[in-house]
Amino acid sequence: MAINPLKILFVASEVEGLVKTGGLADVARALPRYLAQQGHDVRIILPFYKGMKRRDEARLLASRWLPTPAGQEDIGYRLHQLELDGFPVYLVDCPRYFERAELYAEHNQAYGDNGERFAFLAAAALHATEQLGFAPHIVHCNDWHTGLLPLLLKTRHANNPFFAQTRSVISIHNAAFQGVFDRVQFAAVPEISHYEQRVAYDYGHINLLKCGVLYADKINAVSPNYANELLTHLGAHGMASAFQQRAADLRGILNGCDYQDWDPATDLHLPANYDDQDLSGKARCRAQLQQDAGLPVVSDPIYGMVCRLTEQKGVHLLIPALEDFLRHRVQVVIVGSGDPSLAAQLQAIAQQHPDRFAFINTYDDRLAHLVEAGADIFLMPSLFEPCGLNQMYSLAYGTLPLVRAVGGLKDTVVDWDQGDEEATGFCFVDPTAHGLLDAMRRSLLYFLQEPERFALIQRRAMQTRFDWPDSVDQYVQIYRDALAR
Numbered sequence: 001m002a003i004n005p006l007k008i009l010f011v012a013s014e015v016e017g018l019v020k021t022g023g024l025a026d027v028a029r030a031l032p033r034y035l036a037q038q039g040h041d042v043r044i045i046l047p048f049y050k051g052m053k054r055r056d057e058a059r060l061l062a063s064r065w066l067p068t069p070a071g072q073e074d075i076g077y078r079l080h081q082l083e084l085d086g087f088p089v090y091l092v093d094c095p096r097y098f099e100r101a102e103l104y105a106e107h108n109q110a111y112g113d114n115g116e117r118f119a120f121l122a123a124a125a126l127h128a129t130e131q132l133g134f135a136p137h138i139v140h141c142n143d144w145h146t147g148l149l150p151l152l153l154k155t156r157h158a159n160n161p162f163f164a165q166t167r168s169v170i171s172i173h174n175a176a177f178q179g180v181f182d183r184v185q186f187a188a189v190p191e192i193s194h195y196e197q198r199v200a201y202d203y204g205h206i207n208l209l210k211c212g213v214l215y216a217d218k219i220n221a222v223s224p225n226y227a228n229e230l231l232t233h234l235g236a237h238g239m240a241s242a243f244q245q246r247a248a249d250l251r252g253i254l255n256g257c258d259y260q261d262w263d264p265a266t267d268l269h270l271p272a273n274y275d276d277q278d279l280s281g282k283a284r285c286r287a288q289l290q291q292d293a294g295l296p297v298v299s300d301p302i303y304g305m306v307c308r309l310t311e312q313k314g315v316h317l318l319i320p321a322l323e324d325f326l327r328h329r330v331q332v333v334i335v336g337s338g339d340p341s342l343a344a345q346l347q348a349i350a351q352q353h354p355d356r357f358a359f360i361n362t363y364d365d366r367l368a369h370l371v372e373a374g375a376d377i378f379l380m381p382s383l384f385e386p387c388g389l390n391q392m393y394s395l396a397y398g399t400l401p402l403v404r405a406v407g408g409l410k411d412t413v414v415d416w417d418q419g420d421e422e423a424t425g426f427c428f429v430d431p432t433a434h435g436l437l438d439a440m441r442r443s444l445l446y447f448l449q450e451p452e453r454f455a456l457i458q459r460r461a462m463q464t465r466f467d468w469p470d471s472v473d474q475y476v477q478i479y480r481d482a483l484a485r
Helices: 023-037 114-130 148-154 194-199 206-217 224-229 240-245 281-293 315-325 340-352 364-373 390-396 409-412 433-449 451-463 468-484
Strands: 005-009 041-047 061-066 075-084 085-095 140-143 167-172 179-182 203-208 220-221 250-252 301-304 331-335 357-360 377-380 399-404 424-426
Touching: 005 023, 005 114, 023 041, 023 085, 023 140, 023 468, 041 281, 061 114, 061 220, 085 114, 085 315, 114 148, 114 179, 114 281, 148 167, 148 194, 148 240, 167 179, 167 206, 167 399, 179 206, 179 281, 179 399, 194 203, 194 206, 203 206, 203 224, 206 240, 220 224, 220 357, 220 468, 281 301, 281 364, 301 364, 315 340, 315 433, 331 364, 340 357, 364 390, 377 390, 377 433, 390 399, 390 409, 390 451, 399 409, 399 468, 424 433
Parallel strands: 005 041, 005 140, 041 085, 140 167, 167 220, 220 250, 301 331, 301 377, 331 357, 377 399, 399 424
Antiparallel strands: 061 075, 075 085, 179 203
């Protein structure tokens, strides 16, 4: 008999509204919210970071000791709770691991004990759940930070009646980040030996994402095309054999877009709102973006980009392309932070082209919304992109995305040349600066020479929807399939 509603423990390293570094946080808030709206009993567990928002609202539930093997010191932690979107969020408070300036790294250097920190999170999440008496049907893990949880359910808790009906699902938001650490960081988790017996070729290093892939009951990639890519040596970031072993249990569910936060008709960050029936407010957004970026308020087409400055996002392809593209009558605005070397190169180009290119070396939520609304075309030349959210935001704002046809970008953007009935943006395949430049010039040509068609495709883009309820139905199905194992 199907269980309805389900009890779901959602474990993540970050959640939008509390603490965020990337798209994982957006999903970790939206998916539980929509699951709860369907009547499921959802609880979130994440670390109680030093710098998280609403920290002073959390109330202390309990103080506990996490048991560790003989010869190891038990680890004390406190459990706090606050409410988010009407359901509880449990916060694991352990100062030795989470009382730090940032989540994962400082000054572009990862914390040396990240393996130990997130192994503790995995063990403490299950321990705390048992202390609370919340026996989940599904533990939904996310990326390498929680990759140890499925292993612990199959080893430490294999004979624990409390978890007898519990199954695990892991979502792969980005398999390039795998959490590979020296074996010495896992002294408090002797169960890891079971993992080493299965993948001895890691030579004393533990790959936490691989733990999750090998031991979870079901595996989800955050878009159908990315699920296919993970089965290939080119797209699996060195883990193709692990994904191939589990191919029968691998799905691809496209992330939804949270239109409560990303809707130009209601967006409070914008100087003017607009919708697909009346785009006049977009002109005011464009002028405000130009003013805020320090660019002349002219009618030249604006290309926008909001991203982390990494090679994954294709920034190293864009930099040489910009040198040629800025010879045209265009403006480009990039908002983002990350790799200092990439930032320095972008800053140098901005100094050479102050009337045409603005680089804002930060992440600012208001500016991110303004770029989406004020630009004409949004750049996402990613080397790989498991799902991507900015292309969905861009579609909603009538800012045509220009993307590399990989991962979720391929699933969500239809190239201009596919015809008036389907097109929503621009796509290219070749992962080179020349391939990107060709696509940028093609989009510029269409913008200048076919303004009526551009406006038509803008409206179609704005009417395109990737709603979370559709994705939630697929998640519930993967949960039920896991329970049926």
